[in-house]
Amino acid sequence: MEVTAKNIVESLKNALWDVEVTTNETIRELHSKDESYHEPRMPDVVVFPTKTEDVSKIMKVAQQHQVPVVPFGLGSGLEGQVIPLNGGISVDFSSMNKILEIREDDLLVTVQPGVTRSQLNQELKKHGLFFTVDPGANATLGGMAATNASGTTSVRYGVMRDQVRDLEVVLPDGTVMHTGNKAAKSSSGYHLNGLFVGSEGTLGSITELTLRVYGIPEHVMAARASFPTMKDAVESVVSILQAGIPIARVELVDEASMKQVNLHSETDYEEKPTLFLEFHGNEAGLQQDVEFLMDIVNDHHCSKIDFEKDNAARNQLWEARHSLAYAYMHGYPGKGMITTDVCVPISELANAVLFARERLDAAGLPAGLVGHVGDGNFHTLLMVDMDDAEQLAKVNEINEQIVLYALERGGTCTGEHGVGVGKQKYQSTEHGAALAVMQNIKKVLDPDNLMNPGKIF
Template sequence: MTTTDTIVSALKDILSDEQVTVNETIRELHSKDESYHEGRLPDVVVFPSSTKEVSDILKIANDFGIAVIPFGRGSSLEGHVIPIRQSITIDFSWMNKILEIRPGDLLVRVQPGVTRTELNKELKKYGLFFSVDPGADASLGGMAATNASGTTAVRYGVMRDQVRDLEVVLADGRVIHTGNLAAKSSSGYHLNGLFVGSEGTLGCFTELTLQVYGIPEFETAAIAVFPDVQSAVEAVTGILQAGVPIARVELVDEQSIEQVNQYSETDFPVKPTLFLEFHGNEAGLAQDVEFTKEIMNDSGCLSIQFETDTAARHKLWEARHNLAYAYIHGFKGKKLMTTDVCVSITDLADAVLFARAELEKVNIPGGILGHVGDGNFHVLLMIDMSNKEELARAEAYNEKLVRFAIERNGTCTGEHGVGFGKQKYQVLEHGEALNVMKTIKKAIDPKDILNPGKLVDIQESL
């Protein structure tokens, strides 16, 4: 094994002293993400400022056979940034420039350390916005690495749908581009689709060209209350089948509404609730709202309240986005475990009801919420990590939920990603296709230095 001193010395030949650190506090900050998975310290953390520096770092890592872990904001949820062996963590926070805005093409070119909030602040000057909204103020590089999604995916799509081009540094230091500025292409393999969602296992992103959108002329939010989850999901199905161009539709169950009220000082009825948002022009939006009211009433909606005031809309969505913190605040001393699955819309109601029934059986406090417009939902569980029996019950619950989704031809994760938290379900979900993924990984990263042990684990066959 190469000593840490040797690695640090080689890195300081290409980087300044302040860009290379073995400080234990900084290593601790890079040892874990926001998941419940146990962390592990990287051996060294580096802060590159250019593509060339990233290329040089990877050449050194490849020569030594040292693992490289790309790190954005550390907001991932399945252990993506946790090292499993001797490693260099590359923190991209210094690469945080918005390089180019092309309003006429509805495109923007950024470095990976730019966060979605920073980008939207700058885009607002041009009447534009970036649509992917995972809740956390994640870095755009990290969002591409995990194919992030969020509340607006039902209207605008997920991260993979927004990526026009990536600049990627491969394991041996080569730099490639996966796309171009064209809106479509029939040339070559679709590398954007391959690298987005690869969780740092195929390369490090150093630039992203992303699609952006014009800020809607009008926006209206709504809260719809239902007697039960079945009715709420039926209403969502009705909205989608009717072709209403809804921008967001989020389900929050009774237990979660109770936590929202306590944490955000709101007074929402403690019933299954849909948070909705509509984007469009004034006339079209009025029609969409009226049509939605009819569908809601047909599905047994108890009440629906619309908000057009900007401050009121922001307060509504802030309450939804703060739900995880509401649980953490409400169950002090416990750790948040969050999981997600995604199923077809027609299987969604059954999946949510199954999730709630099984959650009651394991007797662990938690709630269900999700981007039900695309069949993706989450379960939040509050766990005493010192109680091994309780942790085992939570993990068994997670497995039941994942198997329920996969048995219905769904997926073990709609947006959180695999990391190593859900790696054990990859054979079940993908079958022989997983071996194809491993073959691709071996071809691009033969020494398995790029975020090893995540997404697809090829160590046993090296």
């Protein structure tokens, strides 16, 4: 290693005598990438803090040596947020994984950032509670806040930003601050929760989160509805939402993806455009909702609907949906996956999905279309030979066409994956003059550009 890197390691070890600081090449390689297709880059050193004070000391060392710092959760991101483009220090929060407090009466929980979604829900279940945000991957809550993650339950409960009451954040100069409080609402000052949630590690490191949780529903019912066309499936979702049915999840899976689901999960679901649905509530209310739903989907030519009340069958249904990306990767060995991630107003959803499907069909590549369509968010999954420049160019063109279509109709270039490296080129088009305001905020909080440089901007 270069002399400067050695100095950084020595300073970290002196400041953090009881914390793991490593330059092991295997560990550095694990922190050089996420699950995206973006090119990996190695950090110079990886540090595993166990408390907020450690993170503050790391930032002070980084300031002293003017070296970049990149927060790292589990590396399950999809836009390259944790890739240390300029080397420096990768801060792995996996050792900060304690559930600090469960306030049942307030429906709040306080956790360290390395706590995973599944870990939290296993503990909350003992109290009759659950945490709603479900991005599929068993990501860390710190990482989910950093990217403003959402997922299958957002249509009813909201995204990560809606669940955050307070964050403890270490700023680039080592200052420790809180962004909110435990009250249900506040009119005091700027909304700093909203600023730091979704900032992707570019403004500071999240070291503690206070989050909203919910009572486990009295009854849960899942359904799988098949349709002859994508248009029928998407338009039925719009009608369900307009009717005010309090649906907890509604996922679209196209015909090509249903084939991959059956191959990977050994299911025998109909291989047609399909909605995976879930309802939460009391028994009487659910029955009314289901009857209303049946009328709506039948009006949109639903060919078959199956209901799952049994817990094991429901789990199988959602496991099949969550495993879809892996189903494609296993189905096309040797190929890499590139995903799109746009979100549009509900009124634009049907045409946006049809536009995306047309682009995929024209490309002639293995590809599927899925999405959390209840909130207008959908993805395409394209399987590509990552060494084939022609295929990569074609996929980038498709991605750009879908993004620009969404932006022209009042949507966004990313509904949940974040900006990272891949969506930077669309920020000016999407935000206009607001982008300069964001850049100025970044300069005020991080004047030396040490926090995750090269991301978002």
